[in-house]
Amino acid sequence: MPFVLISVQTGMKHTIRSDVGMTVSIIRIIMQWMSVIATLISNIFYNKLSVQYFNMRKDYEKFLSTFIPTAYRTKYFFVLSLTMICLFIVRIVAFYSIMASIRSINNIRGYSFPYFAMAGAFFPVAITTLSGFNFYMEMLHFRFYAIQINYRLSELLAQSQTFPKYQTNAQKMIISCEISDRVDELIILYARLEETLLILNNAENSVLGFYFLNKLFELIIHGFLEFLTVAGYSSISITSDVFTQNILNNILGVIEIVLMVLNCENFMKEVLLIPIIKYVRFSLFFKINYLDRKHSKNSA
Secondary structure, eight states: OHHHHHHHHHHHHTTBOOHHHHHHHHHHHHHHHHHHHHHHHHHHHTHHHHHHHHHHHHHHHHHHHHHOOSOOSHHHHHHHHHHHHHHHHHHHHHHHHHHHHHHHHHHHTTOOOOHHHHHHHHHHHHHHHHHHHHHHHHHHHHHHHHHHHHHHHHHHHHHHHOOOTTSOHHHHHHHHHHHHHHHHHHHHHHHHHHHHHHHHHHHHHHHHHHHHHHHHHHHHHHHHHHHHHHTTOBSSOOOHHHHHHHHHHHHHHHHHHHHHHHHHHHHHHHHHHTTHHHHHHHHHHHHHHHHHHHHHHHHO
């Protein structure tokens, strides 16, 4: 690590004339490496909790498929997953294309920027991006589970509100009891969803904090370095394609954060709809009692 920093510092002297810019670049690399190391330590510390979470999620998927055999909106979630995978690949390719471009520019000026030094500078960004990608996919799983519960609940709600006219009160009461049993199953699914989500939150809480902290350093410092380039503090003439790559890379970083926040927000919206289960359950309870009294009265 110290040797990498010395090599990066030497390369910065051939790239940036500003001492402030060089200092900021070194601080960025140090902070990002510290964030990556802290993330790895956190993963080791919460290793047992992570294993417990993945086992619980696997069991939950089996449990969910038992009570809700039909999967809803699978194409929609496939597109979301594919979008995030493509974004992750593009970001990694963009990082190392910028690295190769800067190295080629330095080679023209007679200074060979070591590959391992540049890889050491960009490696933390790749690890951070991977951490965010993993969390996004896990939250996408939970959003999928919540939507399955909500869709099944909407079907049961519609079924409970419309009974065929030709059915007797006893038949309606039997159907209401069956729907009530299905609603009880959804309540169990919801409770287990909360339990599994709590385990994920405990396992990924610190990792997510380091992720957003790293992204904050990345976006702010990258923006500052772009400003130094525009202001003429660069020792080399940055070509338009390299400058455009840097700008697009920053935009992709913002898109990555926005997608993650939107995914979590949409999951919260789906979860907020689930308490309707209680309304359906109480509605069925009163309907069953009403039909029972009516059936008893007619029998008498």
